[in-house]
Amino acid sequence: MKKDQQRTQTDPDTPYISNRVMTVPNIICMIRLVGSFILLPIAWQGNSQLFLWLFLFLAITDWIDGKLAILLNQRSVLGARLDSWADAALYAALLFGLITIYREILSEELGWILPAIGTYLISTTVGFLKYRRWPSYHTRAAKTAWLVTLIAVISLFSDWSIWPLRIAAVTVVMTNLEALLITLISPTWQVDVTSIYHAWRDQRAA
Numbered sequence: 069m070k071k072d073q074q075r076t077q078t079d080p081d082t083p084y085i086s087n088r089v090m091t092v093p094n095i096i097c098m099i100r101l102v103g104s105f106i107l108l109p110i111a112w113q114g115n116s117q118l119f120l121w122l123f124l125f126l127a128i129t130d131w132i133d134g135k136l137a138i139l140l141n142q143r144s145v146l147g148a149r150l151d152s153w154a155d156a157a158l159y160a161a162l163l164f165g166l167i168t169i170y171r172e173i174l175s176e177e178l179g180w181i182l183p184a185i186g187t188y189l190i191s192t193t194v195g196f197l198k199y200r201r202w203p204s205y206h207t208r209a210a211k212t213a214w215l216v217t218l219i220a221v222i223s224l225f226s227d228w229s230i231w232p233l234r235i236a237a238v239t240v241v242m243t244n245l246e247a248l249l250i251t252l253i254s255p256t257w258q259v260d261v262t263s264i265y266h267a268w269r270d271q272r273a274a
Contacts, residue, residue: 089146091137091140091142091144091147092133092136092140092142093133093134093136093137093140093142093143093144093147093151094133094142094144094146094147094150096129096132096133096136097129097133097147097150097151097153097154098150098154099126099129100126100129100130100133100154100155100157100158101150101153101154101157103122103125103126103129103158104126104154104157104158104160104161105157105161106122107119107122107123107126107158107161107162107164107165108161108164108165110122110165111161111164111165111168111169112168114168114169116169116225117225119165119169120221120222120225123158123161123162123165123221124218124221124222126158127158127214127218130151130154130155130158130214133147133151134151134206143260145259148204148206148259148260149201149202149204149259151204151206152202152203152204152206153202155214156192156202159188162217162221163185166221166224170224173224173230177230177233177234177237180233180234180237180238181237183237183241184236184237184238184240184241184244187240187241187244187245187248188240188244190244190248191203191244191245191247191248191251194248194251194252195247195251198251199251199256199257201257203247203250203251203257204259204260205247205250205258205259205260205261206259206260206261207243207246207247207250207261207262207263207264208262208263209239209242209243209246209263210243210247212239212243213236213239213240213242213243216232216235216236216239217236217239217240219232219236220232220233220235220236246263246264249264249267250264250267253267253268253271254267254271255271
């Protein structure tokens, strides 16, 4: 193996390029991170259509950077961290936008939304306290939750139904709880853990 590569603890056959910063996936992550802050003034101005289209563009980059990282063999620990930071920023910008633009609607949905926010904060805090760094699991459940959230956002902005938002909130809660369990059973920090089963399997093998 080349000296500039390291392997993840959960997938010993996957090379990670640890000393490269300006890779294509990392640049895309930075675009998503910066774009998340641009969403804030757009939401503050109440421009729902521009907010929706920019959010969808940024959300699509989350799928693109992951695929390119694999296709171009540019997966890195830094990339995994950037991806997590950019996702967190985009989620926060989305929450700010929804509260700003749809304040009255969301005030009636707090019973669904607060558990999603609370479990995320708990999961992230526990991971940071245990590893002194941001958890970057990117589980299958997280990818599913992100897709369901996209559907919920489109549904809300198109005035179709509130139920996709509620389903997304439940999915996010389950994803956060799985991430919390992964943190609790994993003695060391890991990236790209497929699921709680894979984390448990790796600990048994170790």
